[in-house]
Structures are given as structure tokens and as C-alpha cells.
Amino acid sequence: MAAILTERRLFILKLVVQQFIETATPVASEALVRKFGLGFSSATVRNDMAALEDVGYLTHLHTSAGRVPTDAGYRFFVENLMDRTSLSLAEQRMIRHQFYQVRGELDQWIQLAGAVLARTAQNASLVTPPRAEQLRFKNLELISIHDTMVLVVLVFHGGIVKQQTFSVDTARSAEDLRRSASRISDCLIDMTMCQVEDVIAQDSLQATPCFGEFDHGVIDLVIHAMQTFEEQAREQIHSDGLLEMLSQPEFIPSLARDDAERAVERLRRALEILKSGRGLGQLIPQALASDGVQVIIGGEHGEDEMREYSVVLARYGVGGTVTGVLGVIGPTRMSYPRSISTVRYISSLMSNLLGDLYAGETRPPFEGDHQ
Amino acid sequence: MAAILTERRLFILKLVVQQFIETATPVASEALVRKFGLGFSSATVRNDMAALEDVGYLTHLHTSAGRVPTDAGYRFFVENLMDRTSLSLAEQRMIRHQFYQVRGELDQWIQLAGAVLARTAQNASLVTPPRAEQLRFKNLELISIHDTMVLVVLVFHGGIVKQQTFSVDTARSAEDLRRSASRISDCLIDMTMCQVEDVIAQDSLQATPCFGEFDHGVIDLVIHAMQTFEEQAREQIHSDGLLEMLSQPEFIPSLARDDAERAVERLRRALEILKSGRGLGQLIPQALASDGVQVIIGGEHGEDEMREYSVVLARYGVGGTVTGVLGVIGPTRMSYPRSISTVRYISSLMSNLLGDLYAGETRPPFEGDHQ
DNA sequence: CTTTAGCACTCACGCATGAGGAGTGCTAAG
């Protein structure tokens, strides 16, 4: 059985994968020689295909159906056979331009990244917001909305901003609020959540008169905000491009070779994955921990729900400061070259953008920002 | 032709609509008498159904299929026949509790409202963020991120906050930034976008030394932010509950009485509507302009894409200050009583929450708690 | 030993056919 993978057989594998990615229909031996004008006959191709099937790179659902790549086949293709391309310069320029138009607005970057990934790779996309491993407090502003309502604007290192309203018993002047804010800011500056909690615990024990009742209310809110923020940071996945993915033939019943019921069920499944991020659980932290573009094909990571899907992920961000993950998700029959180059480009672009934001802030905190 | 709508016929219409809403299958005369133990025979029901069909409240696709309500039938049902219910107290309490948990975080309200609407009405939901007709400037903070990068936090009336980063040529001290911010804030306070533009135009003409170059940069950014904000305010529709809607039988091929292809096509259509808000265009401003819960059934508003969907909308917000729209969207065969009561409850809840935020800002702060 | 032509075989797909059944429309009697 030990079939030998000659040069030609790998070439045929490459063609089969490419062809299947393009047409979404099982590829026949005859069709290959016709389309590519191969120098040998369809019978030869059939023999080679049979060999590739022995090794586990191809299958076919029944006799008299063309060949289809297996997960292992895709894997081999991605690692050894694929032409590594980049996005065209025109595309790159267009994407850069779009990001330029929303310069300064970080939340827009995320949205835009999702949209661009989806459009360019013609599949669904996912983007997690950039997060520091540990939120570090930077600044706090208190703005009166009216008598008993105060808006708290929390600024963390890395330009992460969170706003929250806060109701109080007695009205306070703007000047009062300002003083309170700078008192608290001075005290908490550069602290992580744990540190803030410690300080507060100490202050409570010693009943330092440093903070008033109002101040303590604000600080409680800060802690609460930091907690919830860190919690949901891990969960939060922004996804987009469902529509793009749905225009792939596997979701169009008339084109899907299995029946329409399947197509719908598949679709519902896809939606659930995207919405809840179920089945992606391990992938994100994994991608955060590694460099370069990761490709997870079909059932490779065990999640049964994902068996029909592949994911192309990359980390983006600055050093160890602030990082996120972005990627493309679609049927295993997706264009890996295109997805990979898209993900690679966008992640490096986002890294650069974030880099500008953080240039002065990374490790050496020499600028200190003392008020 | 001129069929008279007797009491009994209307009762039958009511039963047919309710039954169809419940089962999603055409309702047969025989089935009605059996299920409800009516005091008359199926033949009588058939006659009445025929009469209701003459008036245009029912149809059937072919002989030997049960009756199905038309858009007009649903309309009549909603306006005259429906039992007007409210959400159960337990449900209300649960919902209030969820909102309580995210008190203070306005963006979370919107997300939560969408999720709750979807879950409670078992259909898709849409929520627009609360917007003032005119953005009014309130406050501005400048926070240094690092040497050449400044974070601008804009606060508008009604607790609307927008943040943006801004790169500058020369580093500035925190004190410098603070003074600049308060200079600009003082000058622009309470202004609408147009007014800000006027002030700047005058200042430029007269070359008042009041603002420095840096200040002008910030103000340009303020104007730009206000513009884009107002523009995208109209567009921005937050939608949720696709999955809930998709669990309705019209989207499940094996249950849909037409073939599976249709179900998928329908689904794709629904997705497009929800994502882009196409087909909803006129509805939102319309809902903003009117009070109470609006029900738009099927093709009533002309948009062909929406022919198979109904929308239940309500305005929420405070007086003329700050308003948004929220609602439920689903197949025409949705439970109108439930959707309407859900939408009514959530909109009044959101109005109250916003009311608290604005109490001091609107004219006479009155507990608008009556629904 | 590899390649190739030839051919039988397999299996999905499309289409027609027919039985079964649900539900109506009509008619005539109560």
C-alpha cells in the first residue's frame, strides 16, 4: 500500500485542490487533463489519484464521483504546495486608504478590519479588540450630566476608554468634581486592577481621610469597570461577513451537491459559531500566544461543530503591550492563499497603526505624564 | 360579493389567525371545530371562511389547502381582534433586573435591549442608539497618550461620548492640554454643530488670537466628529436575534410548506435586510415621528423585499431631547400580541432609564412612567 | 515498471407515474 508520492502526484494534488477550491465540485480525472493540457492521460491521473487517496489526501463520496481533498490534503497543500502570494498593490492601497479615513477612531478600526477581511477573503471574519494583558489605569474624568448624575470617563493605557454614568445623592460643582477626579487619578495612576484593589483595601483599613465618601463610590466603580472589562475582553469577538460567506456555493442549495436541508442546517450552525464564538474557544488564546498566520483546517482541533470549517488567524498588536486576534473563517474549501495573504496584510497593518498609538508608551515610561 | 362580517365570522378570523400564528400551517375548517369545540359544523366554518376570503382577509394557495391570513387579515386582527396583553410580571422583573446589572453603561443598554427583544419575541430585533435631533456640545477633555498623540474625549448633552485620537507635532504638557481643553470647552459649550461652525468661521476671519494653532486643530476635529456622528446616527442600526428568527418554522426547510430552496433564499434576504437596514429606510424616521407602537405588516409599506416580514416598532427616549427606535422584525406570521407587548415594555423601560439620565436636562422632569 | 486504451460497473440525478389523503366547494335537505 505504501504509495510513493512522486513529483507528478503532488502536482496533481495541487491541481485537484486548486480546482476544487475554484469550482466547489468534485474534480474528475478527465476534466483535469482537458483543462490543463497535461502531458499524460486521464487513466494515469486516475492511478495517481488513487495513490493520493491511499495516503489520505483525497476522497470521493462514491464511485463515479470526482475527487475531493481531505483535511490532510488541504493541510499538505497549505504547507507545501500553495503559491504564496500577496494582495495586489492596488488592493493594499485601497485598504490602507480606508483605514486612513477612520484614523483616530480605534473602534472603527475593528469594524473596518472585519469588513475588509470579509470582503477580501469572501468569507466571514472575526476580530477581537486589542487588549493589554493587564489593564493599567491612566486617567479619570468626572463630568456632571445633571444634579445627581455624573459621567465617569476612564482612560487606560493604550487609549482604551470606558465611560459609565454614576448617580449620586447630592449635587456637586464642576470644580468639586474636577478636584475629586485629579485626587483619584493621582492616586491610582499606572496601577493594574490588583494594585488598585490593594490600595483601596489599605485605605479602608486605615480609614485614611484622604478620600471622601464620594471618592470611594467612584473608586468602587473604577474597580467594577476594570473587572467587567477584563472579563469581557476575553469573550468579546467581533464578527462580520456572514453574507459573504453565505454566497459561497456550499450555502447555496442549488449548487451544493448534497440536499438543501443540509445547506440550511449548515448555515444555522455557522451562524451559531459566529455569534457565540463557540468552537473557537481555544483558538483565540492559542493564536495570541503564537506568531505568524495560523491555519486550522476542518476538524483538526477536535471541535465537532467546526468540522466543515477552516480558520485562518493571526495575532496583531504591539510587542507584549496590547494585542488582539483577527482572522477569516469559512468552509474548508476556502481559498487559503487569498485568506492567508489577506490576514497577513491586515494584521500587519493593524499592528502598525497600533504601533503609532503606543510608540512612546511601551516599556520605558520615562515620560511619566505627571500632572 | 358584499359579504357581511358577522360576529361569528370575525371570531373565526381570530381563531384562524391565532392558529396559524401558532402552528405555521394552513388551518382547516375541520381542525378548528375539533380543536375549539365550536358549536357549529365545519361546513359553516367553511362558508364563513369563504366570506372572509371574499373580503380579502384570508387566502389559500390552492383548493384543498387550509386558509392562511392575508396582510389585511393580520392588520384587522391586530387592530380589532387581538387580545391586548402585557408581559408577565415575572418577565418584566427579569428584564428590569438585567438592565439594572448594566446600569450606567449606555451602550450596553442598546445591546441588552436587542438581546431581550429577540429572546422575548423569538424574532430578530433592531435598536437604534438614542440620538438628539441636534448634537449639543458639552465638554471636552484632552489626555496625552504619549508625546505626539492626544486622546480627545468629546462629551455631548445627554451623556453621549465620543473618543478619538489625534496626532500632534510637538509634545505638550498635561497642564497645557488641560488649559487648552477648558478654553475650547468654555467657548463651545451648549452649541450645536452649526453654531460651532459659525463661531470658527468668525474667529478665522477676525484672526482672534483667542485660539492657537493647536486649538484650531482640536476644533476642526470636533467639527469633523460632530458631522460624522450626526451622519452615521441616522444609519446606525443595531440588530440582533437572527438566530431566534431563524428558529421560526418558515426558515426550517422540513417545516416550511414550500421547498427548501425558498427557505434559504428567504434567509439570505432576511440577513441582508438586517445587516444593511435596507427596506427599513423610511420606517425608522417614521417611527421617530410618531407615538406608541407601530405595526407594519408585510408589503404594507411598499418595499418589495419586506413583503414577507412584519415590523413592530416603537420610539423610546425623553421628550424631544433624545430619542431612538427599537423593535422586532419577523415573518408576517409572528405573534403580534407578544411582539407588541414586548416592544411596548422595553421601549417604556428604556425611556425611563434615559429619563433618569436626563432628568435635569430636559424641561420639567416628570416621571414618565405611564405606558 | 509505467502508461494508456477500452470497457464494464456504479451511483447520483432527473423525471414520470401512481396511490393516498387532506380539505375544499357545491348541492340539496333540514
Add this chain to the structure above:
DNA sequence: CTTAGCACTCCTCATGCGTGAGTGCTAAAG
């Protein structure tokens, strides 16, 4: 006006068959 009875319509599902694409195998040629 109501209702029983019945013919009629038309969907649904299962069955069967022809068709064609594509393979697997075999035997001969390179």
C-alpha cells in the same frame, strides 16, 4: 341559515427507470 354528503382538486410521498458522468480494472503497448 345550517349541515350532511360527496365529488373534485391538488399536494405529498414513494417507486421505478433511463441517463450520464466518472471511476476501477484489465490487458496491451511503450
